Amino acid sequence: MENRPSNVPVTINVNGNALSAEVEPRTLLALFLRDDLHLTGTHIGCDTSNCGACTVLLDGDAVKSCTVLAVQADGRDITTIEGVAGDDGSFSAVQEGFRQEHGLQCGYCTPGMIMAATALLADNPNPSEHDIRHNLEGNLCRCTGYQMIVNSVRWAAENPDGVSVSVGGQGAHS
Amino acid sequence: MSLVGAKVLRKEDPNLITGRGQFVDDLSPAGTAYVAFVRSNEAHGRITNVDTAEAVAMQGVLAVWTASDVADLPGLGVPGLERPLLAADKVRFVGESIAVVVAETRAQAVDAAEAVLVDIDPLPASPTIQSAIAEGAAPLDENVGANVIFMLPIEDPDIDPALAAAPRRLSTRMENNRCVPTPIETNVVLADWGPSGLTLWATHQAPHHLRNTVATYFGLAQDTTRVITPDVGGGFGAKINFTPDLFLVPALSRALRRPVKYTQTRSENVLMMYHGRAQEVDIDVGFDDDGSLLALKVDVYQDNGAYADPTGMGLPALTTTMAAGCYKIPKVAVGWKNILTNATPVAAYRGAGRPEAAFYIERIVDMVADELGLDPVEIRRRNFIPEDEFPYATHSEIAVYDSGNFAGALDELLNIMDYPALVQEKAAAIDDPTKPLLGIGFATWLEIAAFGPPGALEGFGHLASWESGQVRVQPDGSAIIYTGASPHGQGTVTTLAQIAADELGIDFDKISVRHGDTATVVQGIGTMGSRATAVAGESVKQAATKVTEKAKLIAAHLLEANPEDIEVNDDAFSVKGTPAKSVPWSEVAWKSFQNLELPEGVDPGSLESTVHNAPPNFSFPSGAYGCVVEIDKMSGDTRVRDMYLVDDCGTVINPLLAEGQVHGGVAQGIAQALYEKMEYDANGQPLTATLVDYLVPGAPDLPTYTSSRTTTVTPNNSLGAKGIGESGSVGAPPAVVNAAVDALSHLGVRHINMPLTPQKIFSLLHEGGA
Ligand code: FES
Numbered sequence: 001m002e003n004r005p006s007n008v009p010v011t012i013n014v015n016g017n018a019l020s021a022e023v024e025p026r027t028l029l030a031l032f033l034r035d036d037l038h039l040t041g042t043h044i045g046c047d048t049s050n051c052g053a054c055t056v057l058l059d060g061d062a063v064k065s066c067t068v069l070a071v072q073a074d075g076r077d078i079t080t081i082e083g084v085a086g087d088d089g090s091f092s093a094v095q096e097g098f099r100q101e102h103g104l105q106c107g108y109c110t111p112g113m114i115m116a117a118t119a120l121l122a123d124n125p126n127p128s129e130h131d132i133r134h135n136l137e138g139n140l141c142r143c144t145g146y147q148m149i150v151n152s153v154r155w156a157a158e159n160p161d162g163v164s165v166s167v168g169g170q171g172a173h174s
Numbered sequence: 175m176s177l178v179g180a181k182v183l184r185k186e187d188p189n190l191i192t193g194r195g196q197f198v199d200d201l202s203p204a205g206t207a208y209v210a211f212v213r214s215n216e217a218h219g220r221i222t223n224v225d226t227a228e229a230v231a232m233q234g235v236l237a238v239w240t241a242s243d244v245a246d247l248p249g250l251g252v253p254g255l256e257r258p259l260l261a262a263d264k265v266r267f268v269g270e271s272i273a274v275v276v277a278e279t280r281a282q283a284v285d286a287a288e289a290v291l292v293d294i295d296p297l298p299a300s301p302t303i304q305s306a307i308a309e310g311a312a313p314l315d316e317n318v319g320a321n322v323i324f325m326l327p328i329e330d331p332d333i334d335p336a337l338a339a340a341p342r343r344l345s346t347r348m349e350n351n352r353c354v355p356t357p358i359e360t361n362v363v364l365a366d367w368g369p370s371g372l373t374l375w376a377t378h379q380a381p382h383h384l385r386n387t388v389a390t391y392f393g394l395a396q397d398t399t400r401v402i403t404p405d406v407g408g409g410f411g412a413k414i415n416f417t418p419d420l421f422l423v424p425a426l427s428r429a430l431r432r433p434v435k436y437t438q439t440r441s442e443n444v445l446m447m448y449h450g451r452a453q454e455v456d457i458d459v460g461f462d463d464d465g466s467l468l469a470l471k472v473d474v475y476q477d478n479g480a481y482a483d484p485t486g487m488g489l490p491a492l493t494t495t496m497a498a499g500c501y502k503i504p505k506v507a508v509g510w511k512n513i514l515t516n517a518t519p520v521a522a523y524r525g526a527g528r529p530e531a532a533f534y535i536e537r538i539v540d541m542v543a544d545e546l547g548l549d550p551v552e553i554r555r556r557n558f559i560p561e562d563e564f565p566y567a568t569h570s571e572i573a574v575y576d577s578g579n580f581a582g583a584l585d586e587l588l589n590i591m592d593y594p595a596l597v598q599e600k601a602a603a604i605d606d607p608t609k610p611l612l613g614i615g616f617a618t619w620l621e622i623a624a625f626g627p628p629g630a631l632e633g634f635g636h637l638a639s640w641e642s643g644q645v646r647v648q649p650d651g652s653a654i655i656y657t658g659a660s661p662h663g664q665g666t667v668t669t670l671a672q673i674a675a676d677e678l679g680i681d682f683d684k685i686s687v688r689h690g691d692t693a694t695v696v697q698g699i700g701t702m703g704s705r706a707t708a709v710a711g712e713s714v715k716q717a718a719t720k721v722t723e724k725a726k727l728i729a730a731h732l733l734e735a736n737p738e739d740i741e742v743n744d745d746a747f748s749v750k751g752t753p754a755k756s757v758p759w760s761e762v763a764w765k766s767f768q769n770l771e772l773p774e775g776v777d778p779g780s781l782e783s784t785v786h787n788a789p790p791n792f793s794f795p796s797g798a799y800g801c802v803v804e805i806d807k808m809s810g811d812t813r814v815r816d817m818y819l820v821d822d823c824g825t826v827i828n829p830l831l832a833e834g835q836v837h838g839g840v841a842q843g844i845a846q847a848l849y850e851k852m853e854y855d856a857n858g859q860p861l862t863a864t865l866v867d868y869l870v871p872g873a874p875d876l877p878t879y880t881s882s883r884t885t886t887v888t889p890n891n892s893l894g895a896k897g898i899g900e901s902g903s904v905g906a907p908p909a910v911v912n913a914a915v916d917a918l919s920h921l922g923v924r925h926i927n928m929p930l931t932p933q934k935i936f937s938l939l940h941e942g943g944a
């Protein structure tokens with residue numbers, strides 16, 4: 001990004017690290033995270049704030065980061081999918097739930113789903129199927145048909161500590 | 175313990191749930207420049223002027239190209255009907271690319287694209303089949319002169335007499351709505367054309383097909399053309415096809431000598447990604463008083479959109495091939511027309527031609543049952559192809575059904591759904607003002623899958639129809655599988671590792687699967703047509719068997735035993751009957767690379783094998799679905815309350831993943847039935863161009879699925895697997911619509927075209943018809 005005079009300095013606490021940058025005022029938080037911070041786990045799936053692929057936590061609440069300007073996040077806490085696992089790499093209960101219950105296929109919607117579900121469980125640790133479906137209303141998934149996502153969130157509700165071992169996954173692409 | 179059939183958790187997931195997946199838009203090599211397009215806002219017209227002067231002068235702009243800049247780059251698709259990379263004198267649909275801008279940043283590219291001025295003289299537009307074939311419709315392609323670009327007439331002289339001879343007869347016209355595939359990841363193309371060759375990262379289902387095509391297109395050698403399809407965020411058939419950006423972006427990279435990336439917006443995706451379905455059909459059926467189907471005539475009108483894609487042209491062939499479904503019908507005759515319209519081009523979308531076929535025949539069967547006062551379950555039973563008649567030759571040369579037990583699947587469906595209780599509930603609901611109307615619908619469907627027999631894909635431009643599988647054992651006794659399948663959510667990394675683990679006797683955790691890179695996977699075709707398990711899985715199985723046989727020679731040498739007496743289990747080779755005599759895989763693997771340790775006749779590094787597997791026939795997954803819909807008596811709002819699913823996909827490798835495929839397909843099927851249709855106004859202006867108007871269902875819109883399975887294995891591969899990727903999208907739409915028609919049958923409703931919008935149903939409830 002060029003350093004135009006109109007750029008605005010911001011300091012955002014992202015996944016526990018205070019990061020300072022200068023941003024164009026029109027920069028969306030989603031693009032700031034992806035392009036400037038290289039946190040590419042937050043995905044973009046639409047341009048009409050319908051899909052929820054870009055969901056992150058802003059001061060603990062789930063927000064669509066394509067509807068927030070980077071400057072609006074100045075001085076606030078952001079958690080992205082990269083900040084969800086424990087410091088030792090162990091998966092959060094929600095991450096583990098998605099793995100256990102096959103809550104993802106292509107995985108494109110998944111970071112947004114996990115962030116939305118994380119916020120839901122913080123609010124309501126024991127949501128019903130109805131609660132889960134309505135709470136995830138703003139997050140579209142084209143692959144799963146949602147039932148296994150519901151099961152994943154239920155798994156996390158029933159296993160709030162997750163499982164402690166982090167399983168070394170395979171990157172199909174080195 | 176066998177892993178085939180086990181509920182194994184996916185190897186793919188750890189990266190994807192931690193944000194460590196790598197999708198194309200996540201990659202931006204140093205120096206990447208960004209692309210934005212200037213698109214037509216007219217559906218049909220002549221371009222009179224494109225003024226790029228202002229855009230060229232804007233900050234950060236590196237290039238602005240119009241048709242004259244790509245005059246030496248040929249168009250795409252069907253010869254004689256090519257689609258230009260950039261529209262030259264004419265535009266033919268809203269969203270067609272007219273100019274392309276490259277700039278230092280995304281924002282600069284978008285700003286400059288907005289500054290390009292385009293003048294278009296509108297022509298009359300024909301956005302639908304009926305308008306395009308109407309007398310006097312303006313032809314999209316003046317050289318062709320007509321919008322019907324191909325026609326296979328129904329020539330069988332026996333069909334009309336057979337229909338005339340039938341005691342009863344029914345004729346109808348139906349539609350199959352134009353759908354937007356909508357993977358949540360849009361298309362992204364990143365090209366880096368350097369002095370030593372081209373590397374192209376793409377959201378694609380067939381990297382080798384793309385590599386071959388791009389190399390030929392630019393006159394490059396294949397060895398210096400590398401296509402990478404890293405993590406791909408869903409495809410559903412729409413990422414098989416070639417769009418102009420796949421060729422324009424490399425051309426821009428060549429010209430600018432730096433990496434160039436195009437990331438499609440969602441609004442562009444709705445207009446630019448190939449659409450699916452988009453058919454109308456005329457059907458005549460003859461039957462007798464017992465409900466036996468005697469003759470069937472099917473004439474398909476395929477809306478191909480503004481340009482003819484090879485796959486899009488073939489859709490009605492697939493529909494008509496599967497026209498008779500799982501029923502024994504003595505006389506079947508088919509034909510079709512391919513039609514150009516001023517709308518987004520049409521090609522494969524999950525099921526590609528088969529959901530349409532299943533929809534028509536399953537609706538027809540219900541209409542016949544209704545005509546005769548027969549139960550929909552009973553009429554199906556009376557017409558099923560009997561279990562002992564497989565292989566079953568159909569009216570089509572392409573389709574010889576491999577195996578099936580349609581009555582068995584229906585029995586299992588009635589096992590998991592309480593049909594009698596639902597019938598009672600339905601009757602009681604009609605007059606109960608506190609209850610919505612209830613409808614029960616069935617679909618006993620069949621589809622064609624495992625695209626792999628020689629000839630299956632060549633007609634769509636592929637090199638061949640086999641799939642490759644390569645197994646290479648590493649010195650430490652781990653193994654890497656290379657597959658030409660290119661998964662984008664199916665979990666193929668996991669299923670192939672399961673198959674290989676069983677054959678090799680190597681621990682599942684020590685097996686990796688690589689795909690989606692033409693530099694590592696030697697050759698391949700791709701993931702489409704429900705072929706990954708049945709075609710690619712079988713190639714891996716055969717390659718692994720060959721490697722195991724060679725490894726046994728080395729193990730026998732080390733154990734001083736006969737190779738025939740060696741067995742492999744749990745990461746070790748042992749002598750049959752003497753389990754104490756054993757050698758671990760790691761030792762066999764290590765020594766397989768050491769000349770001094772090998773028996774005579776075994777070369778170092780020989781524990782690898784590549785198989786290109788082409789099955790002798792297609793496979794035919796089938797199933798029985800039951801749907802219960804509720805319709806609000808006031809608003810007409812229709813929702814699926816229950817969905818009962820019985821699938822027969824032959825052998826299941828991983829039940830968790832198989833069920834996931836069914837759920838996803840059924841969700842798309844329900845979406846087609848209830849929510850989704852790409853609509854245009856009379857001038858060809860899209861009315862559903864964003865996710866605000868095009869209704870992709872969310873979690874509250876879809877039901878919980880109750881599922882079960884029956885199994886008839888296919889003889890076409892040693893696994894017995896038929897494929898399951900498209901099944902749900904084939905079986906669900908007719909089940910849902912049959913249920914809705916059932917709910918409204920007391921009002922005289924006999925058919926409703928999809929989607930079953932509240933407006934349509936409201937009109938049927940309160941105004942006596944739409
Ligand atoms: S990208 Fe934010 S809602 Fe779709």
Ligand code: FES
Nearest residue numbers: 105109141142143
């Ligand atoms: S897993 Fe593919 S969009 Fe949800």
